[in-house]
Amino acid sequence: MKNLFINPARLAASFIFSLTSLGIMQAKAQFLGGFFSQQATKKKLMTEQIAGYQLYLSAIKTGYAIVGNGLTAAHDLKNGTFSLHTAYFNALQQVAPVVKNDPKGRATDSLYQQIRSLFSNEKQWQAKQKSLTVTELQYLDKVSAGLLAECKTDMAELKDVLTPGRLQLSDAERLNRLDRLYDRMKDKQAFAAYFSNKCRKLALNRQKQQKDQEQMKKLYGIQ
Numbered sequence: 773m774k775n776l777f778i779n780p781a782r783l784a785a786s787f788i789f790s791l792t793s794l795g796i797m798q799a800k801a802q803f804l805g806g807f808f809s810q811q812a813t814k815k816k817l818m819t820e821q822i823a824g825y826q827l828y829l830s831a832i833k834t835g836y837a838i839v840g841n842g843l844t845a846a847h848d849l850k851n852g853t854f855s856l857h858t859a860y861f862n863a864l865q866q867v868a869p870v871v872k873n874d875p876k877g878r879a880t881d882s883l884y885q886q887i888r889s890l891f892s893n894e895k896q897w898q899a900k901q902k903s904l905t906v907t908e909l910q911y912l913d914k915v916s917a918g919l920l921a922e923c924k925t926d927m928a929e930l931k932d933v934l935t936p937g938r939l940q941l942s943d944a945e946r947l948n949r950l951d952r953l954y955d956r957m958k959d960k961q962a963f964a965a966y967f968s969n970k971c972r973k974l975a976l977n978r979q980k981q982q983k984d985q986e987q988m989k990k991l992y993g994i995q
Contacts, residue, residue, distance in 0.1 A: 903975035
């Protein structure tokens with residue numbers, strides 16, 4: 773006859789095995805649940821990152837488009853402004869008839885030629901008369917050379933004012949330049965005439981003194 777009573781030791785072992793199995797199953801279930809939960813979270817984060825990158829790339833493309841359009845507009849505007857400036861400065865380089873026909877241009881050149889003639893004639897006359905000392909003749913050369921150098925500077929500027937493409941000036945500015953150049957050359961011509969006249973008078977006075985002395989000598993019989 774079989775024993776109707778269960779061995780307490782075996783019953784305890786069976787109960788412990790059941791609890792252990794249940795714990796293992798729960799732990800496994802928790803691990804699998806945590807794993808899948810982590811994978812879902814990672815997938816969600818990756819999806820959000822991809823969406824963020826796409827938005828960022830879209831913003832970059834939009835920014836490049838804005839910059840490109842802005843550069844194109846700036847380039848067109850710059851070209852248009854540059855064309856206007858080029859036309860304006862080209863116009864400033866031209867010499868209008870009102871400037872070309874201004875009598876002060878020719879008058880300035882005429883004064884310069886007078887200055888050259890005054891000094892040239894005076895030095896030739898002084899060289900023949902031999903009334904001035906060597907030092908005085910050198911001083912005459914120095915003064916005439918300095919004044920003529922200044923005249924050449926003015927004449928170079930006059931040529932620039934009257935020659936197209938040399939200067940970027942309005943008609944009013946060119947006319948003002950002509951006025952100033954004429955006034956400066958007129959002052960130089962007045963000084964050249966004054967200085968040449970002083971040199972001439974000095975030489976003539978010495979010649980007169982020399983003649984007077986010779987007459988006195990003849991009058992009194994002085995050898």
